[in-house]
Amino acid sequence: MSRHSPILTLILAFSTIALVFALVTHSQISFEAAVRGLKIWWEVVFPSTLPFIVLSEILMGLGVVHFFGVLLEPLMRPLFHVPGTGGFVLAMGFSSGYPVAAKLTTRLREQGNVTREEGERLVSFTTTGDPLFVMGAVAIGFFHSEQMGIILALSHYLSAICLGILYRFYAPAALTSKPLEKTNLPLPLRALQAMHRARVRDGRPFGKLMGDAVQSALNTLFMIGGFIIVFSVLIQLFAAINLTQFIGNVLAVTLGPFGFPPAFSHAIVAGLFEVTLGAQGASEVAGGVAMVWKAAIASAVLSWGGLSVHAQVASILSTTDIRVMPYLIGRFIHACLSAVLTFVLWGPLTSTAWLRDKAVPVFVPESPALPLASWMETVLFSGSVALGCAAVLLIGSVCLRWLRFNKTR
Template sequence: MSRHSPIFTLLFAFSTIALVFTLVAYSQISFEAAVRGLKIWWEVVFPSTLPFIVLSEILMGLGVVHFVGVLLEPLMRPLFNVPGTGGFVLAMGFSSGYPVAAKLTTRLRQQGNVTQAEGERLVSFTTTGDPLFVMGAVAIGFFHSEQMGVILALTHYLSAVIMGLIYRFHAPFATVSKPLEKTHLPLPLRALQAMHRARVRDARPFGKLMGDAVQSALNTLFMIGGFIIVFSVLIQLFAAIHLTQIISTFLSIFLVPFGFPPAFSHAIVAGLFEVTLGAQAASVVPDGVSMVWKAAIASAILSWGGLSVHAQVASILSDTDIRVAPYIIARSAHAFVAAVLTFVLWGPLSSSAWLSEKTLPVFLPTSSGMLVFSWWETFWHSSLLVLGLTALLLLTSVLIRRLRPSHTR
């Protein structure tokens, strides 16, 4: 059924009207859910995400991203079929979490540094949760286990890299961005040259650049906050009218014949909409269920990201010609690969002597069940991760270039 058909319009109109009546009938629940979503955005998302979006915009205007892009070209192009500037998106996306990668990919597309197909490849595997959320909030806050944090982080990011390798074949006949010019200049000098040219093309004074970066970041974060509040209300309303329970019951009927524990149906439904609620629901499944199943479901939910994140990404990408469908397909495949990797790696990782020493809970459960990090902790750890991951990518790129035959440089 086409989204332009009259039936689709009627369904959308009736659903909206029904939602309005539900909001009126459960006004107190809606208000409390909206306040809860606003609190999460203001205390967690806004202060931890704002600096990275502002800094990334400034780095693009100064040409630093192009400098890094030239250095990472020998790594990113053969592995993921994206230009070297995609390495900056990879480092920021893995370190800062969703939807920072979508924002950076949009900026690269608007500047003409990536093509449509390259943007679709890039956003499909760089949109991940940040390590503090995966290892801190989910593993320690919900599961109370450092070992679970290592397993979730490894399966989450390894499966993201696998998705990048798979998605390099997405749109194989599409146009590609301009490759590096064949010159005899050393790679660092070519990188400096690219940075200078990008800065000259931008031509904005630093004050103007700073103001534009802050304005762009605030617009993006207000949009993210709106989606967080809306989905917080929707989830509570669906629970109030028992819609989530009905979907969970039907889902368990279909999953049980495949050997799937029915206790996870509620976690899957919650994770379909919002990643935090889904991960928390997976952690409180009765103890009779194997721990490896809990880890697999939590890893799949983290990799899926939730419809709330997808709505944010779709809104950000709407400013470009980058399609959302490849991204949604990648999220589904990412969730499947992450769950499979959890089953594959659970035995070796759980029997590791190093991990066995870290299986005791390190934090007592909080009243909310989820750890909340201060702005400085989040900024500090995420900044270190960005620098460390960028350094690792640069080192790998240099090694690959050194190992390649001279006539291919």
């Protein structure tokens, strides 16, 4: 369906009217959800994200991104098919979490340091959760375990690297950006020279640069806060009208024949919209479910990110020609890869003496392992995930070609 279709207009209009009606009829629930979303933004997201965005803006103005661009060009170009400046986005994205990588990728695209396809590759695999959230809020806060934090972090970030290597084959014939500097000087000196030239070209005094960085960070964070509040209200409204219950039951019936624990269906539905609720739901699942399944679902939810994060990324990318569809396909593949990698890492890591001796135990034999823990069923599960990824890639490529064809008509 084309975005210019009148049917799409009617669908969007009726959906919005239905949401307004639900908002009016459940005003108390909506108000409490909005307050909850505002509290999460003010107490968690704002103080944890503001310093990273401000510092990243300052570093870009000082030319540090060009320093990384020259220094990491021999690594990023062959491995991920992105310029060396992507190393700066990779470092900041992994350390500060979503959606900082989208913000930095947008800036690089606006400055002409990456092409459209390079930006799509970059934002797809650098949009991750930050270590404080993965190992602190999820592992310690929900699972009460340092061990779980190590497993979740390894599966989350290693699968992101695997996704970046996989996405290097995305649009292989597209235009590529030129290296920043090519001289006979040693690599470190070339990097320093590129940083100095970029700072001189920027020309802003440090006070002006810092003021612009703070203003840009506040604008981005207010946008993020608005999305968090809106999706907090939507999630509660969907729960009030039993929509999430319906989707959870459909998932349980659909995935049950493949050996998927039905108890996780509601956690997945919550994680579909918001990453924190999904991870918390996975940790609270009871009824004889093995811990490895809880870790795998939590890892998949962390890598998916939730529609709230996707809306933030789409809003940030809308100022450029970078398309959102490759990013969404990458989120799904990242979720599948991280879940499979959790199963692969579980045995070796839980048998490591250093992890067993951690002060906060988690791997209590609360229930017997599920039949899927056998090697044969694990292989079948991994194969189904691979087929699902291939199907999504095929459908996504067809959709992209169809949109490109309609756009040229």
